[in-house]
Amino acid sequence: MDIDLEKYKFTAHRGLYDNRNGIPENTIPAFEKAVEKGYAIELDVNMSNDGFLVIFHDNSLKRMTGVKEDITTLDLHEIRRLKLVGTDIKIPTLQDVLLCIAGKVPLIIEVKQNERYKELMEKLIKELSVYNGEYIIESFDPRVVYWLKENKPEIIRGQLAGRNVKEIKGRILKTLLGNMVFNVLTKPNFISYHYYSVDKKFYNKQKKKKRLLAVWTVKSKEEYEKIRNCSDIVIFENEETIL
Numbered sequence: 488m489d490i491d492l493e494k495y496k497f498t499a500h501r502g503l504y505d506n507r508n509g510i511p512e513n514t515i516p517a518f519e520k521a522v523e524k525g526y527a528i529e530l531d532v533n534m535s536n537d538g539f540l541v542i543f544h545d546n547s548l549k550r551m552t553g554v555k556e557d558i559t560t561l562d563l564h565e566i567r568r569l570k571l572v573g574t575d576i577k578i579p580t581l582q583d584v585l586l587c588i589a590g591k592v593p594l595i596i597e598v599k600q601n602e603r604y605k606e607l608m609e610k611l612i613k614e615l616s617v618y619n620g621e622y623i624i625e626s627f628d629p630r631v632v633y634w635l636k637e638n639k640p641e642i643i644r645g646q647l648a649g650r651n652v653k654e655i656k657g658r659i660l661k662t663l664l665g666n667m668v669f670n671v672l673t674k675p676n677f678i679s680y681h682y683y684s685v686d687k688k689f690y691n692k693q694k695k696k697k698r699l700l701a702v703w704t705v706k707s708k709e710e711y712e713k714i715r716n717c718s719d720i721v722i723f724e725n726e727e728t729i730l
Contacts, residue, residue, distance in 0.1 A: 490623065490643055490699070494593045497729050498527040498722045500704045501544065511551065511571040513542045515579055515587050522591045529703075529722050532581055533599040534607045539563040540581035540614065546599070552578075559601060581614055590620030595679075595701070595722070597647065598626040600654075608634050612642075625679050625701075627654055629669035636674055645701065646670060649681030679703055679722070682714050690717035705729070 502517025503510070503524060510516045513530055521528045531544040536559060548554040548561075552569045558578075566578050579587075588594065601607050608631060615622065625645035626632055635644040650665045663669065667678065677699035680689070685702050693700045701720035705711050711721065711728050723729050 495527045495720045498529050500529050500722050500724045506572050509574055511576050514576050527593040529595040531597045535563045536560050537562040542579045542584050585618050593621040596624045598631045600628045629673050632673035643676045645677040645679045646675040647679045650684050685714050687717045
């Protein structure tokens with residue numbers, strides 16, 4: 488597996504952001520701050536109604552913009568009008584972000600759940616094909632991971648999972664993803680699992696299957712101490728957590 492783990496070891500979740508103090512998550516300022524400190528970056532990719540790739544975590548725009556709409560229902564020109572959490576900062580496109588980061592640090596790209604996932608993936612791969620930087624791709628959606636296996640097996644792919652993850656809708660699907668039932672089909676190169684359920688036994692199990700283990704999202708020194716010896720990649724918030 489062609490990946491320099493040292494570069495990904497500490498990965499800033501949605502950049503080095505501070506929503507309360509003028510640096511919103513998943514924005515150019517948050518990514519610039521992570522680049523300045525030399526951290527890899529985890530970011531979220533979704534697709535607008537008119538087919539542009541945008542960097543935003545939630546489906547709903549409410550938490551970050553106050554607008555009661557789903558980001559996938561708006562065209563890009565409508566999305567560009569929105570301002571994030573009391574700032575004048577806008578939601579960036581993937582193209583904006585790739586130009587900003589320019590290969591300076593590696594990326595963990597999370598593909599959000601989207602019923603137009605095939606179109607999303609085709610556009611994503613096209614944009615990444617001209618990007619001169621390191622990246623790996625992950626998703627909660629096993630259809631995305633399977634798409635990568637079938638269409639771009641050379642790209643390192645990861646299955647996001649965890650117990651009772653709020654992003655996953657439906658009790659049965661939560662259980663299936665929590666137990667990573669789909670991995671037999673998708674054959675991920677790495678697992679990105681909620682830190683709370685990770686221990687040495689879980690880590691060793693992934694090692695036996697020759698998979699890397701990323702953990703998310705570590706937000707305190709106590710959480711970091713829990714997983715520091717049983718993870719390959721730590722996706723963190725707040726730099727003090729890992730210092």
